[in-house]
Amino acid sequence: MLFQQILNGLTIGAVYALVALGYTLAYGILGLINFSHGEIYMMGAFIAFTCISIFNWNIWLSLILAVVICGLIGIVVEIVAFRSIRHGARSSQLISAIGVSIVLQNIAMLTWSSRTQPFPQIITTKIIKINDIVISNLQIYILATAVILMVTLYLLLYKSRIGIAIRATSQDPDTTSLMGINVNKIISITFAVGSVLGAAAGILMGLYYNSIVFNMGYTVGLKAFVAAILGGIGNIPGTMLGGILLGFVESISAGFISSQYKDALAFLIMIIVLLVKPTGIFGTKEVEKV
Amino acid sequence: MLKVEGLTVKYGNITAVNNISFEVPQGKIIALVGNNGAGKTTTLKTISCLLKSANGKIIFDGNDIIGQQPHKVARQGLVHIPEGRHIFPRLTVKENLTISSFSRTIKFKHFKKEMEEVFEIFPKLKERQKQLAGTLSGGEQQMLAIARGILQKPKLLTLDEPSMGLAPIIVEDVFESITRINKQGTTILLVEQNAQMALSAADFGYVMEVGEIVLNGSGASLLNDPNVKKIYLGEVD
Numbered sequence: 344m345l346f347q348q349i350l351n352g353l354t355i356g357a358v359y360a361l362v363a364l365g366y367t368l369a370y371g372i373l374g375l376i377n378f379s380h381g382e383i384y385m386m387g388a389f390i391a392f393t394c395i396s397i398f399n400w401n402i403w404l405s406l407i408l409a410v411v412i413c414g415l416i417g418i419v420v421e422i423v424a425f426r427s428i429r430h431g432a433r434s435s436q437l438i439s440a441i442g443v444s445i446v447l448q449n450i451a452m453l454t455w456s457s458r459t460q461p462f463p464q465i466i467t468t469k470i471i472k473i474n475d476i477v478i479s480n481l482q483i484y485i486l487a488t489a490v491i492l493m494v495t496l497y498l499l500l501y502k503s504r505i506g507i508a509i510r511a512t513s514q515d516p517d518t519t520s521l522m523g524i525n526v527n528k529i530i531s532i533t534f535a536v537g538s539v540l541g542a543a544a545g546i547l548m549g550l551y552y553n554s555i556v557f558n559m560g561y562t563v564g565l566k567a568f569v570a571a572i573l574g575g576i577g578n579i580p581g582t583m584l585g586g587i588l589l590g591f592v593e594s595i596s597a598g599f600i601s602s603q604y605k606d607a608l609a610f611l612i613m614i615i616v617l618l619v620k621p622t623g624i625f626g627t628k629e630v631e632k633v
Numbered sequence: 634m635l636k637v638e639g640l641t642v643k644y645g646n647i648t649a650v651n652n653i654s655f656e657v658p659q660g661k662i663i664a665l666v667g668n669n670g671a672g673k674t675t676t677l678k679t680i681s682c683l684l685k686s687a688n689g690k691i692i693f694d695g696n697d698i699i700g701q702q703p704h705k706v707a708r709q710g711l712v713h714i715p716e717g718r719h720i721f722p723r724l725t726v727k728e729n730l731t732i733s734s735f736s737r738t739i740k741f742k743h744f745k746k747e748m749e750e751v752f753e754i755f756p757k758l759k760e761r762q763k764q765l766a767g768t769l770s771g772g773e774q775q776m777l778a779i780a781r782g783i784l785q786k787p788k789l790l791t792l793d794e795p796s797m798g799l800a801p802i803i804v805e806d807v808f809e810s811i812t813r814i815n816k817q818g819t820t821i822l823l824v825e826q827n828a829q830m831a832l833s834a835a836d837f838g839y840v841m842e843v844g845e846i847v848l849n850g851s852g853a854s855l856l857n858d859p860n861v862k863k864i865y866l867g868e869v870d
């Protein structure tokens with residue numbers, strides 16, 4: 344029973360972690376809490392659904408198209424909603440993010456209706472039973488995809504030129520521009536990367552629960568934000584752990600207390616962490632931004 | 634190489650730099666000295682286009698660069714080492730240096746060779762390549778900032794108070810490296826409060842006071858100017 348909950352928690356936590364990384368990347372590079380990020384997650388699922396179920400396109404092509412389009416949406420959101428108020432007040436950035444969120448949700452509702460839709464079952468679910476533990480092959484795919492994406496992100500940030508430029512921009516954008524680097528381009532790339540991760544997460548979640556709905560990004564977005572806060576927003580490894588941890592807390596509380604309280608518990612934990620250790624569980628005093 | 638004509642820079646309605654003109658000829662070291670708040674940093678930031686609201690002309694290599702984006706100016710070979718060093722504290726020393734190559738079209742093999750040459754000037758940096766730059770001492774950070782600037786292959790290098798906060802013996806090291814870079818062919822515009830050191834190193838100097846250039850002359854002649862002596866070198870006659 345406990346092992347089962349841990350496995351379920353790990354699966355869902357890995358998805359939270361992917362979404363949470365988008366918050367952390369945006370925060371690291373612009374000091375901005377991008378509350379519209381959950382909608383990118385939703386868009387990822389819906390675009391994949393459209394390409395596969397409606398247009399009957401090739402599955403791989405559809406998946407790639409979905410994440411690429413979401414990457415582009417991320418770039419456009421940054422340019423339209425955040426660029427002109429980059430040095431503005433936090434409150435205006437927050438309002439702008441919420442505005443984007445409302446717009447994207449409404450676009451989704453108008454395009455795909457407000458009904459819950461079935462996500463195409465591109466993988467036939469197989470169940471593996473070991474004693475009384477149930478593992479589905481989907482869980483393994485989700486975990487594997489999440490791990491691959493996170494390792495790729497790590498390599499991108501810490502082993503590539505783009506990564507050095509992203510980290511430099513997050514530390515000191517003016518000086519980065521003095522190095523001949525186009526900071527706006529780096530910020531666009533960062534938003535694209537975060538959005539690609541978010542879209543992938545949306546697709547994985549669609550597969551897992553096999554249904555999607557236009558406002559699915561809302562709760563997950565908030566929870567991913569909680570995960571980022573838990574781990575220390577702006578801190579990449581911390582955010583990954585924060586996501587996993589939140590997944591554990593949820594599934595264990597669903598298993599041992601009641602699944603009705605799992606959302607409330609997530610936010611309760613966030614409040615406690617913010618009160619006790621505002622930089623997050625894994626955050627140090629000086630937050631390593633990106 | 635660089636010609637500044639009638640440059641005025643304002644912060645809101647405060648005029649920080651008022652109608653100044655000066656010239657930095659190719660191959661020379663030009664010093665711009667003055668007290669706190671004279672407008673030296675403002676001038677350099679305007680030249681590298683970090684500050685936008687300016688009137689006048691900044692002619693670099695024959696083009697007026699006012700209003701351009703800073704990364705484009707840097708790519709043309711006008712490299713600015715800002716006041717307070719501004720190394721990237723949470724990048725390693727090596728990453729701080731390789732970042733200079735990103736906007737250049739240079740093979741990594743050749744860049745590595747340039748890096749070795751820079752390590753000859755600053756051997757300390759070579760030992761500390763893997764260390765986070767924020768953990769370097771103040772003097773080492775200044776060396777890193779200069780090394781990073783050199784690796785951008787500047788035609789014109791502008792330095793803002795490279796001696797700030799350093800022990801006198803380190804200041805000498807820094808100035809030695811500046812003259813060395815200049816001898817290797819890089820033109821230098823040097824901003825300093827340390828007028829003694831700057832004017833000794835410079836071919837020509839300008840003295841700034843509350844946003845205006847009040848004096849100019851060769852380094853040696855300014856050092857002997859009674860007013861400069863009194864105000865900037867703290868000598869009483």
Ligand SMILES: Nc1ncnc2c1ncn2[C@@H]1O[C@H](COP(=O)(O)OP(=O)(O)OP(=O)(O)O)[C@@H](O)[C@H]1O
Binds near residue numbers: 644672
């Ligand atoms: N961001 C800003 N907003 C408003 N005023 C500013 C700003 N930056 C500088 N100033 C003002 O402009 C004037 C010139 O400042 P600047 O930094 O250019 O002087 P400086 O010669 O570099 O001085 P220091 O030797 O102390 O570095 C000062 O009066 C300063 O208060």
Ligand SMILES: [Mg+2]
Binds near residue numbers: 674716794
């Ligand atoms: Mg200054």
